[in-house]
Amino acid sequence: MDVFMRLRACGYDRFRFLQNVVFEHLHYRTGKAAKDETYTARSRFADDRTFLELAPLRAEQSNRLLHALKEPGFRATSVASVELSPKPNALAGLYFSLATDAGLPIVWRLRFLIWYLARFAYKKMTSALNA
DSSP, X not given: OHHHHHHHHTTOOOOOOOTTOOOXXXXXXXXXXXXXXXXXXXXXXXXXXXXHHTHHHHHHHHHHHHHHHHOTTOOOOOOOOOOOOOOSSXXXXXXXXXXXXXXXXXXXXXXXXXXXXXXXHHHHHHHHHHO
């Protein structure tokens, strides 16, 4: 979704909503499935940092798509790799990943910022309670 939000910000809205299609998440917390290894074998917030640090790669991918939309003969020859570099702490990573990313609309960045700050606070509270 991040890539397509970037394209939308450049004037290329590629979102398509299908009225008759429903994707249902069968999550154990809603009673729709049993709690299995998918949930028990991973940390709830383990992927947050990876998602934030991969923002430059998503930005580059959206730029490639943007070039292809603007220049029909455009051919990308290689895919860049992004080295994940640890930030001093989680809040610094959050700031650098979201606040400085001009490729995303400001409303989308604020939404992510609030979402990740809430997740960060929840993680800190639950780890303090479990300690």
